[in-house]
């Protein structure tokens with residue numbers, strides 16, 4: 001690439017304020033106080049909940065406490081304790097202990113409160129509701145890549161999303177949560193941006209290419225992925241906590257690891273789709289089946305996985321990676337839309353500030369550029385309501401999917417009439433001399 005092209009590309013895609021420093025980037029040193037508290041499901045969401053958090057290495061014995069939540073503060077006296085599993089993670093002054101507990105034998109559809117800590121140093125009490133044991137309505141938020149300038153510019157997306165959908169039952173993160181897999185300060189920014197949201201609403205994260213680092217010639221999962229999360233280990237061997245599934249109130253949510261061993265995951269994927277008693281099925285992974293940007297095709301992934309999504313009529317595939325917005329369904333060869341009324345709906349989205357160009361040929365029904373987004377998806381019996389919203393809370397895309405006995409889902413397009421947001425019609429960048437480009 002010629003140097004001038006490289007400079008132009010960097011200007012075009014580089015996040016704003018790249019040289020500014022936020023507290024997390026300067027100081028992500030652990031202390032005795034629990035931080036990076038995150039709620040996940042590693043087991044059945046009706047009866048279990050898993051919590052992971054960080055302290056400095058002076059905390060060697062940590063625990064979680066849980067009680068049924070009550071309007072009387074006396075609920076705290078009814079709490080029971082669970083001893084934490086503790087593992088050491090070493091990186092100079094950021095060396096930390098990561099602790100985790102899995103609360104078991106919880107009652108379904110019940111509001112609980114928990115806290116984590118040790119001796120006299122504790123977190124807040126965080127409230128969450130266990131899943132209903134029967135199929136029931138639910139709502140979740142889905143984010144594409146957060147990745148860059150997290151505290152500066154991703155925080156607004158997650159905050160707006162949760163104010164929009166305050167009763168969301170879980171949040172899907174479709175990879176590239178951070179930019180540099182092993183950079184502790186970036187993870188600090190990710191956790192600090194969500195703060196109590198991560199502790200209260202369960203996260204379902206899937207790893208992106210930026211959660212991988214080069215180790216000689218091989219690429220490996222971030223050394224901070226598994227310490228940070230407590231996720232199901234029900235996936236294929238060698239894909240612990242990256243390929244897994246969770247059943248929630250009549251839906252199966254599947255995370256695939258699109259970074260490695262795509263073929264290897266196929267027999268497992270086929271099994272969890274074949275033996276699926278749930279009405280709705282969502283699959284999330286990072287690299288899209290149909291790319292939304294030119295020159296980023298994932299042909300081998302499409303050939304390995306799409307026939308299985310078709311065979312088992314997966315309802316939605318939620319992806320990231322291309323730093324644009326695209327939504328389409330029943331796609332033929334990757335460049336044309338055959339029939340937009342049926343078939344798996346594929347979405348590519350982006351929640352952070354880094355933005356690319358949309359590909360020229362169109363498989364997508366609705367596309368977008370230069371826009372930070374979040375998605376809110378509500379399932380209510382036979383109907384799914386989907387909204388893509390911008391980081392400033394404007395409706396950008398919408399549709400309903402309706403289950404039809406023995407037939408593919410019916411898609412009712414509810415996209416707003418507003419033109420697609422493209423580089424040409426959205427806010428330009430301005431430099432310090434007021435020059436617009």
Ligand SMILES: [Fe+2]
Pocket residue numbers: 145147176208210321322323
């Ligand atoms: Fe990315």
